[in-house]
Amino acid sequence: MASNQILTVSQMQAAEQALVDAGETVSTLMERAGAGAADWIWRVAAGRAVTILCGPGNNGGDGYVIARVLAARGLTVRVIAPFSPKTPAARAAREAWGGEPVETAKGGVFVDCLFGSGLARALDQVLETRLCELAAAHDLCVAVDVPSGIDCDSGEVLNDTLPIYDLTIALGAWKFAHWMMPAMQLMGERRLVDIGVAFDWDAAQLAERPVLSPPEADAHKYSRGLLAVVGGEMPGAGVLAASAAMRGGAGYVKLYAGAEPGLVPPDLVVVHDGLDELLADERIAALLVGPGLGRSEEARARLAFVLGCDLPTVCDADALHLLTADMLEGRLSPLIVTPHAGELDALGHTFGSVGLDRVEQVSDLAEALEAVVVAKGPDTMLGAPGTPVVVMPPASAWLSTAGTGDVLAGLIASRLAVGMDSPLGIALEGCWLHREAARLAGPAFSAGDLLDHIPDAYGVLL
Ligand SMILES: NC(=O)C1=CN([C@@H]2O[C@H](COP(=O)(O)OP(=O)(O)OC[C@H]3O[C@@H](n4cnc5c(N)ncnc54)[C@H](O)[C@@H]3O)[C@@H](O)[C@H]2O)[C@@H](O)CC1
Numbered sequence: 001m002a003s004n005q006i007l008t009v010s011q012m013q014a015a016e017q018a019l020v021d022a023g024e025t026v027s028t029l030m031e032r033a034g035a036g037a038a039d040w041i042w043r044v045a046a047g048r049a050v051t052i053l054c055g056p057g058n059n060g061g062d063g064y065v066i067a068r069v070l071a072a073r074g075l076t077v078r079v080i081a082p083f084s085p086k087t088p089a090a091r092a093a094r095e096a097w098g099g100e101p102v103e104t105a106k107g108g109v110f111v112d113c114l115f116g117s118g119l120a121r122a123l124d125q126v127l128e129t130r131l132c133e134l135a136a137a138h139d140l141c142v143a144v145d146v147p148s149g150i151d152c153d154s155g156e157v158l159n160d161t162l163p164i165y166d167l168t169i170a171l172g173a174w175k176f177a178h179w180m181m182p183a184m185q186l187m188g189e190r191r192l193v194d195i196g197v198a199f200d201w202d203a204a205q206l207a208e209r210p211v212l213s214p215p216e217a218d219a220h221k222y223s224r225g226l227l228a229v230v231g232g233e234m235p236g237a238g239v240l241a242a243s244a245a246m247r248g249g250a251g252y253v254k255l256y257a258g259a260e261p262g263l264v265p266p267d268l269v270v271v272h273d274g275l276d277e278l279l280a281d282e283r284i285a286a287l288l289v290g291p292g293l294g295r296s297e298e299a300r301a302r303l304a305f306v307l308g309c310d311l312p313t314v315c316d317a318d319a320l321h322l323l324t325a326d327m328l329e330g331r332l333s334p335l336i337v338t339p340h341a342g343e344l345d346a347l348g349h350t351f352g353s354v355g356l357d358r359v360e361q362v363s364d365l366a367e368a369l370e371a372v373v374v375a376k377g378p379d380t381m382l383g384a385p386g387t388p389v390v391v392m393p394p395a396s397a398w399l400s401t402a403g404t405g406d407v408l409a410g411l412i413a414s415r416l417a418v419g420m421d422s423p424l425g426i427a428l429e430g431c432w433l434h435r436e437a438a439r440l441a442g443p444a445f446s447a448g449d450l451l452d453h454i455p456d457a458y459g460v461l462l
């Protein structure tokens with residue numbers, strides 16, 4: 001089984017070289033990749049004809065292997081070859097296929113083997129048009145390795161108009177583009193073909209679903225973890241975060257509300273004054289600060305006080321705009337920050353990591369803050385000091401509604417209070433609970449509706 005590692009193009013090339021050094025040839029790797037891809041295409045084609053567009057490099061070479069394998073299984077296969085093969089392995093694959101390319105074709109399955117990880121620039125207009133016309137003329141579109149026209153490492157889409165695929169078959173390992181915006185929008189379903197690439201300790205990972213535990217038989221509310229949520233000027237966000245936290249595993253959640261929070265659930269303990277007294281409770285296992293905190297001087301002082309307590313802490317929302325390096329001096333306890341794109345930018349400016357790409361910025365900030373960074377969005381990415389980034393698989397786009405970030409912060413803080421994993425593992429647990437709750441919530445939910453689905457999401461992860 002291939003691992004869930006995500007490789008850059010240069011890591012992929014090094015992995016391929018390591019296999020060659022160990023006695024494989026590029027042709028045997030291409031054979032394995034092409035045969036694996038052909039298996040998937042065979043399944044989705046279900047007897048329909050297949051048209052393969054082959055480029056000049058080894059991605060085109062994979063296409064010739066696929067053509068040979070599928071033709072041998074009795075499918076009608078048409079190959080379109082705007083270039084002649086330029087690598088020895090691709091030339092050999094074309095020869096082994098032995099057929100005659102056609103000018104055009106329509107109907108059935110279209111397979112894009114034009115360019116893979118070797119794409120060096122945007123497709124020219126003629127190729128872009130040809131690719132789009134062929135895709136439109138077929139019932140189903142499959143990209144081999146990656147769709148042609150995207151940058152594997154950054155996930156950038158280099159052409160204005162590209163097809164949207166039904167299936168993308170990654171070869172050897174995932175590339176960042178499979179899981180990063182905007183390229184991931186073109187991929188459709190994603191499948192990975194193993195070609196024997198070794199595990200790379202320096203590689204990013206696609207997050208795997210964690211397994212959570214139910215409480216011990218002798219559990220009590222404090223042994224499961226006491227979480228204090230420190231709110232501020234806009235108490236609704238704190239109530240939402242605390243309500244999520246109550247369902248995320250912690251045994252006891254207290255909300256310090258800076259302002260009168262209005263309606264609160266009867267099972268949420270709300271404290272109105274005496275923050276220092278509240279935080280002096282030695283039973284507190286974790287803190288959450290930020291949702292609804294505000295950005296006033298008072299909010300800044302409250303944040304500094306909370307961080308000064310040196311307890312395991314999640315910082316979200318307003319706290320991320322107020323956070324400065326001096327507030328973190330001398331801290332030893334774990335810190336998890338959960339910025340969306342705007343907050344990531346703000347942190348980047350405060351902590352001197354601007355002008356980097358998203359992957360670099362997340363890693364850089366994790367080092368600078370000595371914290372786990374959960375960079376939220378359609379392609380949520382997590383960084384921790386000394387560890388390659390971890391990318392979450394996509395979640396429901398219905399999460400794009402106000403307040404769902406407060407729910408996530410509450411869930412991560414709840415897991416931090418439970419405290420059964422590393423800070424990175426804890427942040428991932430929160431992200432998975434959030435993702436599963438959103439999946440179970442179906443369409444058009446509000447952040448409040450999401451709360452109702454957390455218990456079942458928890459059930460999925462037990
Ligand atoms: N890395 C590996 O271990 C393996 C890679 N394989 C395949 O090899 C692919 C990479 O092969 P290559 O490095 O040959 O790269 P590609 O097949 O992606 O294409 C590179 C070729 O296209 C040309 N080119 C790049 N951008 C262009 C553009 N916009 N317009 C016109 N020409 C352009 C380049 O000059 C070069 O000739 C992978 O995506 C995968 O499909 C597999 O065959 C098996 C194993």
Ligand SMILES: Nc1ncnc2c1ncn2[C@@H]1O[C@H](COP(=O)(O)OP(=O)(O)O)[C@@H](O)[C@H]1O
Pocket residue numbers: 317340376377378379380394395396397398399400401402403404405406407408434
């Ligand atoms: N298009 C999307 N697809 C999947 N998840 C999304 C999308 N947009 C937002 N999210 C998720 O929803 C949450 C929104 O958080 P945030 O931007 O902080 O919202 P708020 O501040 O209103 O609570 C994050 O967990 C983010 O990853």
Ligand SMILES: [K+]
Pocket residue numbers: 059112113114115116143144145146147148
């Ligand atoms: K391709």
